[in-house]
Amino acid sequence: MSFPAIHALFDFLAWAVSLTALLLLRRTWFSERPVEKHLRFGYLVGVLFGAGAGAWLFGTLNLWVSGIGGFGRSIEGAIVGAVAAIEIYKRASGITVRTGAIYALPMALGIAVGRIGCLLSGLVDNTHGIATGADWGWDFGDGVLRHPVQLYESLAMAGFALVYVAMVATGSARWKRDGFYYAVGFYAVQRFVIEFWKPYGALVAGLTVFQFLSIVLLGYALVMAVTAERAAMLQRP
Template sequence: MDGAALHATFDVVAWLAAGAAGWWLSRVQRLSFPQQSTAWPYVAALLFGAGVGAYLFGTLNLWLSGLAGVARSVEGALAGGIVAVELYKWRHGITLRTGARFALPLALGIAVGRIGCYVAGLDDFTYGTPTTLPWGHDFGDGIPRHPVQLYESAAMAAFAAAYVAAVLRRNEAIIANGFYLALGFYGAQRFLWELLKPYGPIVGPLTLFHLLSLGIVAYSAAMLATAPPAKVMHERAVA
């Protein structure tokens, strides 16, 4: 199986893992979340924004790095989805926070999906800069590089594990604000790994994804700073 096929396989597994995470939260842990986040117009806005953002920022980064073609970006999809959902909520006068159910699916989906980026090799253009560290990976051109995909995968898996622990403890603050915590953590760790990628800078040493990461962290911080008091969000199972 070639790199592209392996990448596609891991994309499917990532979606399945995200779906399984959502099922575990709602069916096994019996957490309740705002119902607006399952309404079809909401989901349509989310998917549209994520799709546009994924290709817009992925392709733009490719061009800024001096390469031709079309590309997708996980971070671009996140940014596009956030903008689309916030615009949808503003247009319909929705003040309810609707992201809580997506914290664990997001973290787990990225953790799995980034492995697909790793196995895809050089064609995926998600590899790191050359390194002499013993865990540097040769993607086929004879140059050991930082496996930044695995760094990101491990970081998001660690967040997922911490979130699961908080759910099992019924930590209402973490459950209620988990999505914004996931976004903030994602943006911060992504900013760090971008320092180890060969992307073209646009503002000093900062690349497009550096700026996007800062934007996501700022959004997360603003939402956390204005978060209402956490409410009980779980239903106790009947003995």
């Protein structure tokens, strides 16, 4: 199977798994809808537009900084774009409640599945790691063993998903309420570390585009998690 076909297949599977998780959560743990009905379509458009714009913008920027031509997409860029777009939409629409809780598990599962497609797509995907002598090094098709960084990320987010389900299932109100911020923060930390095993060019101070995005996402997650209790109190009638 060719690179575009493999990537497209796992992109589809990632979206399918994420959507399935979202629908199940909507019927179980998150039956309440924090966004009013007449604002939901705009909210959805904001998520999709922000994710798409962020994915292409930062994915392409990273390639250019790394001296690679063409256009690219980025999971981390999609997260940044979606979060930014929704915060702007909420402010413009007067939405004061926090709305991200339900997306923690779909995001984690989607990344875990999607990264397998990146792993199987070979060098042409431009998401491989640097050469390594480790026993688990992955041959992406040229005979050189490299860090399977896509697999690292997939396993990390799958592990987060398991912890999240266990915590919410056993009654943790904090994990249920703030799980999205934990997911974003965890993703940012593991991504910052994994970037050191990638061949991407540095943007500033030896850090890649994605490491700077990781810092931004971690800052966002920390601020939102720290202020979550106060925000919840203000939302109570």
